Amino acid sequence: MKIIYTIHGTCNPGGMERVLINKVNYLANLPNYDVYIITSGQRGRAPFYEISSKVKCIDLDVNYSETIEGNPIIRLYDSAIKHFRHKSRLKKKLFELKADIVVSMFTNDVDFLHKIKDGSRKILEIHFSRGFRLLKDRKGIMRLVDVYMTYLNDRIVAKYDRFVVLTHQDRESWKSKKNISVIYNAVPNGDNKIVSSLDNKKALAIGRIVYQKNMELLVDLWAEISKKHPDWILTIVCVGNSIELQEKIKSKSLDKIINLVPSTNSIEDYYIESSLYLMTSRFEGLPMVLLEAQNYGLPIVSFDCECGPREIINHKENGYIIEETNETDFVEKVSMILENETLRKEFGSNAKTNSLKFSEENIMQQWLELFKEVTNENTN
Structure with missing residues (x-):
């Protein structure tokens, strides 16, 4: 054929x-x-x-x-x-x-x-x-x-x-x-056995610096999260012009707890080193980053944007789906996962199991x- x-x-x-x-x-x-x-x-x-x-x-x-x-x-x-x-x-x-x-x-x-x-x-x-x-x-x-x-x-x-x-x-x-x-x-290599230990105090987000991905909101939310969890680091692997986002991070004195890094072919290293995946997109199709995150056993917190997250995330099983405008709930649910190692690892295990559907x-x-x-x- x-x-x-x-x-x-x-x-x-x-x-x-x-x-x-x-x-x-x-x-x-x-x-x-x-x-x-x-x-x-x-x-x-x-x-x-x-x-x-x-x-x-x-x-x-x-x-x-x-x-x-x-x-x-x-x-x-x-x-x-x-x-x-x-x-x-x-x-x-x-x-x-x-x-x-x-x-x-x-x-x-x-x-x-x-x-x-x-x-x-x-x-x-x-x-x-x-x-x-x-x-x-x-x-x-x-x-x-x-x-x-x-x-x-x-x-x-x-x-x-x-x-x-x-x-x-x-x-x-x-x-x-x-x-x-x-x-x-x-998800390529969906049957791989490599998953995150979920022990590192690192959260991850990946995406283009565009209106759709709403990374500016993620920075604002992490500023709130870091008040209770200053020892956790957020890494944003980004594609595109990140100058304005970097300036926003510096203006909020978050440059020591939010790292911006350029896109890479070795993205799996960032998944493996992280313990949580975050998404604040305004809209999507079916986000590959969420599929990949759960394949590496990461719990996920995402806004319930159109479309995709609700068909990947099983709420309260492998992460949380947050009503789009409820920023307070987003911060609270992320904090719950950061504070509760047992919950984090339960969600991570369920995420890996759920990823088989997308093999x-x-x-x-x-x-x-x-x-x-x-x-x-x-x-x-």
Whole structure:
């Protein structure tokens, strides 16, 4: 079976890129699977995560990220030209490769991939929730754009042979449910026996320094937590410009108990050295960081944002899910875990057990069944 994945690039240290590369590496090691990644704007950069040599990588050199400054009309024209170039080059490549299945990661090809009649079945997968644009809470004309794009997405997803979402919660939010399947993200090496001892006085958070992840709130909350627990350290492994966050930490005199460190390929070391995972995101898809944290036996405290945490965390079993606006409860629940070693280790043990549901073998079997299903539909 020949499978092609399309995405903007593989050079970013994001959760979507990590999930994609884990999947293609798994598939490429199976007999009779021929796997490709087609990018639109790799620009010669190396992938952040290691891709198997068995996976063929092709870049279309469209480069949406290279924008023209100045006149909005010129910028709009430039964007349209790139969009046309992308469609033309992808169409040519798909007719050349003749894949059985093409999977879009819901990036720049989402509105035209389903129109390319190369004989392949088209699958669309999304790594954020339906309302992610609306949750950005932008104002004015940009709010109208977000509403329109959300409406447009409802129409587009119905045109694919399958649309795969990450949570049951998100599935219920889409207008058309006839072609929707729910498949969780997988945790690679989910059967590993390496877990944290939960003895170190360290908490962990990982994410981009963007509005979505709400790391500024986490700093404020840790300032409150540290009043009772000044001997605990919070490490934030961050992607992006962290200057403003660092200044906030210094202004609150927290630089000795909050460490900002850059993203790394050795992220497992931070999980193993930590005793608690914290998440303050405003919205998510299905957070890989929570899946990975519980795989290393970490209890979790997270706000109940849309979507993901409630399908990973079993409240009062492997952590706590906190009502989004209840900052006091967040501080109290974190303090309970810091103070109670027995509770912490019970939650950690339950987290490791729960992680088996998200094992790579379990999740990839669901993908293989989906591939067989859609290809059988094509022949019937």
